[in-house]
Amino acid sequence: MDKKVILITGASTGIGRACADRLHWSGWTVVGASRRGTTSDSWQGLSMDVDNDASVEQGVADIIAEHGRIDAVLANAGWGVAGAAEATPIADAKAQVETIFWGAVRIVNAVLPSMRHQGGGRILLTSSIGGLIGIPFQAFYSAGKFALEGYAESMAYEVEPFGVHVTLIEPGNFKTDFTASRRMIPSSVDDPYRVASEKAIRTMERDERNGANPSDVAKVVERLLNSAKPPRRLMVGKRNERVGAVAKRLMPFRLFEKSARKSLGL
Numbered sequence: 001m002d003k004k005v006i007l008i009t010g011a012s013t014g015i016g017r018a019c020a021d022r023l024h025w026s027g028w029t030v031v032g033a034s035r036r037g038t039t040s041d042s043w044q045g046l047s048m049d050v051d052n053d054a055s056v057e058q059g060v061a062d063i064i065a066e067h068g069r070i071d072a073v074l075a076n077a078g079w080g081v082a083g084a085a086e087a088t089p090i091a092d093a094k095a096q097v098e099t100i101f102w103g104a105v106r107i108v109n110a111v112l113p114s115m116r117h118q119g120g121g122r123i124l125l126t127s128s129i130g131g132l133i134g135i136p137f138q139a140f141y142s143a144g145k146f147a148l149e150g151y152a153e154s155m156a157y158e159v160e161p162f163g164v165h166v167t168l169i170e171p172g173n174f175k176t177d178f179t180a181s182r183r184m185i186p187s188s189v190d191d192p193y194r195v196a197s198e199k200a201i202r203t204m205e206r207d208e209r210n211g212a213n214p215s216d217v218a219k220v221v222e223r224l225l226n227s228a229k230p231p232r233r234l235m236v237g238k239r240n241e242r243v244g245a246v247a248k249r250l251m252p253f254r255l256f257e258k259s260a261r262k263s264l265g266l
């Protein structure tokens with residue numbers, strides 16, 4: 001039987017790379033995309049910028065021309081911007097959403113026609129616990145991931161009749177290049193947010209550096225791809241992070257905010 005084909009974006013490092021490696025070893029034909037186009041001994045690399053319509057359309061067309069189909073996609077490419085919402089230039093905020101929201105939308109739109117034509121497929125989208133809980137001083141990262149959550153939930157109704165299943169993966173803190181790649185909005189000495197933002201960002205960076213291993217996400221992704229009835233959403237990460245997201249749903253919101261402030265030293 002022919003091997004199934006998966007496209008993973010953001011495969012040069014971190015979560016995407018761990019997923020590409022694991023799925024290759026479990027028998028998938030993996031095409032791993034990123035701007036730098038990293039390849040590996042085991043899976044095929046592809047240069048693709050998810051911010052760019054032509055780059056995504058061409059990349060997906062090339063995969064279909066070579067392999068004949070795309071059975072699954074993991075739209076995972078991303079980076080983060082940090083700083084006070086008020087101090088973040090609109091251009092930086094838009095750039096953030098361009099990659100983590102519109103980048104995923106471009107990928108989905110590019111693969112859907114062939115998935116519908118072949119009678120099914122799997123769409124996995126890397127969201128974040130930051131797509132469930134607003135993260136202070138990462139407002140536009142949270143905004144982009146919240147948008148992804150709403151988009152995927154809505155779009156899933158539309159594509160399910162064609163046999164296409166959609167799952168949002170919601171990681172907590174993972175040790176990847178994400179922390180080093182974060183774009184920081186510079187703050188000045190008289191910035192009224194400086195003390196709070198430095199404190200909160202320091203705490204979040206510490207949690208990321210002590211985060212879980214991205215191979216945990218890869219295990220979850222493999223399980224989802226093998227599942228006949230994948231869930232719409234799946235959180236993956238340390239227990240306290242998953243409990244935090246559930247607490248937001250269950251607790252009075254003011255109480256939840258109070259404990260979030262305390263944990264970030266705000």
Ligand SMILES: NC(=O)c1ccc[n+]([C@@H]2O[C@H](COP(=O)([O-])OP(=O)(O)OC[C@H]3O[C@@H](n4cnc5c(N)ncnc54)[C@H](OP(=O)(O)O)[C@@H]3O)[C@@H](O)[C@H]2O)c1
Nearest residue numbers: 010012013014015034035036049050077078174176177178
């Ligand atoms: N690490 C965490 O704690 C964490 C938690 C929750 C969610 N996430 C999400 O997980 C996903 C992967 O992040 P990671 O932690 O694995 O970070 P990472 O190690 O920095 O990997 C990010 C990947 O995205 C690619 N990328 C960035 N912008 C791109 C673009 N415009 N077009 C194509 N590829 C692009 C990067 O490659 P190039 O630079 O070569 O393009 C890289 O392969 C992101 O969506 C992130 O929001 C991460």
